[in-house]
Ligand code: A4P
């Protein structure tokens with residue numbers, strides 16, 4: 008009993024230390040899209056969120072989980088998608104390193120582009136940064152073409168302005184010609 012209390016207190020200290028350390032460094036707001044269409048999709052999204060909170064930064068907002076028709080390669084199972092807003096001190100490339108490590112840890116195997124996967128984590132925005140390197144394009148180049156991204160994004164940040172297209176998430180959604188089905192996922 009006493010041991011449990013001590014270890015609970017130790018965990019609280021670690022968390023306090025972490026948030027203090029974060030408060031000393033400048034943090035950035037990044038939006039991440041999680042997608043899963045194989046295996047136990049709900050559990051995978053929960054685990055991804057936990058690992059992101061542990062290694063990437065504070066999860067400040069999360070959308071509902073959405074059940075979405077596959078986009079690109081349509082002959083594959085439906086996806087669960089979710090968007091997270093995180094405060095992170097990581098630089099963009101470090102953020103990608105972490106999200107890719109989490110994908111690997113959760114069993115992601117890269118097979119076909121746009122094909123079925125246990126987990127995919129895309130970086131949608133990183134503050135108002137515009138970046139194009141061989142490894143990383145920010146904002147995500149397809150985000151404005153996909154309802155499975157725009158609908159959950161609009162739920163948590165309808166007025167965020169795209170730094171290249173100069174439109175809010177809601178305006179991008181209104182202009183989006185994608186008609187694939189996207190609905191809030193209801194369990195049971
Ligand atoms: N990369 C460049 N920019 C980024 C970024 N902003 N975020 C590079 C993340 N990665 C970025 O990605 C390929 C490479 O993109 C990475 O090595 C990274 O250096 P990947 O995840 O290995 O391959 P992929 O996901 O098959 O290709 P791609 O082009 O990233 O596809 P998307 O855009 O991720 O689309 N339908 C529904 N309903 N829901 C989905 O979630 N997802 C996809 C995949 C297709 N259809 C879908 C969904």
Ligand code: MG
Nearest residue numbers: 127128129130
């Ligand atoms: Mg991807």
